[in-house]
Amino acid sequence: MDFYDIVMPSCEFDDKFAKRLGLKGIFKCGADIKLANADKQSSFPEGRFIAVGSNKNNLIAAARAGAAAVVVSDSRIDRKLMMELKEQKTALILPTTLITSSYNLERPKRLYMMGRLYSHAKRLGLDIGFATMAESKANMCSYMQVIQLARLVGADESQARHGVSAVNPSIVD
Amino acid sequence: MMRPKHRYLLVESLNEIHENERPMFEFRLYKELLHCIGEIAYHKVNPKIMKFIGNDRFVLKCELGGYEQLVLGLTFLKRLDGKETAFYTINASGTIRALTS
Known part of the structure; x- marks a missing residue:
């Protein structure tokens, strides 16, 4: 089974490092797939792109505009957005950086919200990918760590592995 | 009584660990892992550094039942002694030989 990760444009790494982490490939937003900030723009690029933001109306517009995947920055459930993602067959990425970059009481709060978001998305049958969406090398993780974080959020072993090995590359291709 | 199983x-490590810093690094690592894993679960994990490989890698031993919590603890550990850091679990095995070959 091959594992893949998706990172933000500011993340710098080399191929040997990706191999050491046990990842077959690391996709960089901006280079391998377009990135759209749904909080700052309401019009989106053509072709496949990943929309990141917390503005639910803009995320719905992004899904309708052909987004390959959506990242909900505040991990809050919006039923209308979830239904739109299901209808458009848009994947949902749960970024592990939201958990690893927080401290003290903020971290369990984010874990709880991401767990509820995951549970809701799973019930609706959405494609759920687990990626670091790291902005720097310090936020990157090996495939083992991403899978354990996915399990902490509520996925079982097979769902976590599927999210990292199958959903992530399907978003970019 | 059977010997307990280990992983x-x-x-x-993102940052280099020089030879003269290793004893202090070990102490700080255990202290931070205690904070991440918690007092209730720490004894079930029982982490211990077995050996250092080069300036940025080391082999960490734990109880088999606490392996997942240790991986998560290392993932959560982003600051050590006030400096930003990161730890990547490259591989896991039942023996040190299989790990380092």
């Missing part, structure tokens, strides 16, 4: 993790 060995090969861990890579």
Whole structure:
């Protein structure tokens, strides 16, 4: 089974490092797939792109505009957005950086919200990918760590592995 | 009574760990892992550095039942002694030989 990760444009790494982490490939937003900030723009690029933001109306517009995947920055459930993602067959990425970059009481709060978001998305049958969406090398993780974080959020072993090995590359291709 | 089973993790650090810093690094690592894993679960994990490989890798031993919590603890550990850091679990095995070959 091959594992893949998706990172933000500011993340710098080399191929040997990706191999050491046990990842077959690391996709960089901006280079391998377009990135759209749904909080700052309401019009989106053509072709496949990943929309990141917390503005639910803009995320719905992004899904309708052909987004390959959506990242909900505040991990809050919006039923209308979830239904739109299901209808458009848009994947949902749960970024592990939201958990690893927080401290003290903020971290369990984010874990709880991401767990509820995951549970809701799973019930609706959405494609759920687990990626670091790291902005720097310090936020990157090996495939083992991403899978354990996915399990902490509520996925079982097979769902976590599927999210990292199958959903992530399907978003970019 | 049967010997308890262990897991060995090969861990890579973002920052270099020089030879003279190793004793202090070990102490600080255990202290931070205690904070991440918690007092209730720490004894079930029982982490211990077995050996250092180069300046940025080390082998960490833990109880088999606490392996997942140790991986998560290392993932959560982003600051050590006030400096930003990261630990990547490269590999896991039941023996050190299989890990380092």
